[in-house]
Amino acid sequence: MSLLSIQDLQVEFSGFKALKGVNLGIGDRELVTIIGPNGAGKSTLLDAIVGKSPVSKGKITYQERDITNYKPHEIARMGIGRKFQNPNIYNDLTVFENLLLALKGSHGIFAAITSKLTRLKRHKITSVLEQIGLIEYAGTKAASLSHGQKQWVEIGMVLAQDPSVVLLDEPTAGMTPEETHATGEIIQAMSEFHSVVVIEHDMEFVKQIAQRIVVLHQGQNLAEGTVEQVQNHPKVMEVYLGRERIAA
């Protein structure tokens, strides 16, 4: 039984079908990588899962509960965390404050007013800072970080939420090769405790982390399997031919 399962999912934007029936199952502590050409509907799929884009048909089940078209904050509280494509962190706040904001716990108003920075919270934030390697930047305003570091803060915010399912939309976009590699290690460590879904373009990176790959094309499942299986899949070769060659 999958932790998160998506059945025949369709998403429409004023007549345009971005997703035409996608199926996907993610097991507990499984690492799934989604690839596909531009416009395949990868980001839309994540948008639909977190409640950002309305689902017109199909079903999303999480922990055997139908969560289709729930509100974003409800889905987030259930334990699905999302990292967006562009770093979406709070530039005005320090790295520490960004993580404090994301920290799992009560999200009510009075809890927010009366909450104190307990030792437990400090400890939790410190451990996230260690995982993303930014411990010495705790007090730095997020605005003054490099692009790669911002991406890590964003990943850290998802970790601080302590979700069961982590959705990462292009976590390595704009990173140097070294940063990309380090990110791969962060993600692999993450998958020991969380189910992780990664959207990626960089095939080198996909090879580093991938266990199971799902290929989307024009809003539909195209293929699924290991790196080798997918690379040698006739349909995948056809789709990528003349665009970017998948074999890197």
Added chain:
Amino acid sequence: MTQVLPGVQESAFPRKLALMAGIGFLIFAVFPLLFGEFQISFLGKLFLFGSLAIALDLVWGFTGILSFAQGVFFSLGGYAMGYYLKLNLTAGSSDYGGNLPEFMVSNGLEQLPWFIAPLQYFPIAMVAMVLVPAGFAYLIGWFIFTSRVSGVYITIISLAIASALNTFFVSQQAYTNGTNGLSDIAPLSFFGAKIPPIGLYWMCLVFTTAVLIGAWWLTKSNLGLILRSIKENEARVSFLGYNIASYKIFIWTLSAGIAGIAGGLFVALNQFISPVYMAVPFGTQVVIWVAIGGRGTLIGPLAAALILGQVQNYAEQITQDWQLIIGVLLLIVVLFIPNGLMSLVPKQFGQAKSPSKSNSSHSDAGYLQAQLVDWITPLQKLIKTTLTIVRNNRPRC
């Protein structure tokens, strides 16, 4: 276990800030004893305008909701107090026949409307002064914020509310006395003793100080963090599990409640309220105080209300076109100091940072420089800093 994280502040009691606020409070409490009655009342009003501006700063400066309807909530609180004082004056004098205010008589009402009658009792009037504006704000807020209306549309709605309510109060001549508003009202008194102007002034001062401290404390808590995040990127906060709508409704309602009390005190001081304070021009004035003082600074809007009020007072004596002077001032601020007057004050000032903590050696030079900009106790800080540097560089055995 607790690791020292560089640059992360421990939440400590802001001694410096409290001291400054205490001194300021004492000056404003004692100084007016030298003034005449008019100046005392005038300063009291400016303080109430200041608390109104602080309340708007919570909504606009911190949460990013620009509203021109702050005057509406102010007036609703003001009318609650106004009716209370009006009814108590009328009850005492039998000139107009019973306890019906003269404008109701002249407009053909024969008895006190049921929705105004309870306001003749002090406790009910006091509760209404807070709950009517807050309840009205909650209702509007619920509709606006749960329907995901955002940005400039909220501002437009606030303009519409201000205009609509103004028109409504003007049109209900029999109940509100229209454009004339409530005048010729009883002075506020406790147990039969009339409160002198200086007493009212002190009430305003204490109220505004409480609003300032309360707002400061709120915005320093996690709530402040969440509000600032909503302002910067509200979609992202909801993906962290926060229900943005409820946060917005909360701060919007709180702000209206503060405005209501300010309005009530204003009527006690001013002896007059009219729909003018609901209309867009007054709402715009509140926005101007916040913009000129500095959004998200709390003390800035208060200072701007005090200073601009005085400027306006003098400008009015010189020329009828005093609004031109305020307008030019606003232009200058928007063009040259977009973050308001508070952005001219050195950063270090007013921040609750304890000097010897959490500063690693790599930033000693910058740290020294930052401390020198502080113009409160530069010498003391310099000595402290030098001592720290000397101590850090001492050879270890």
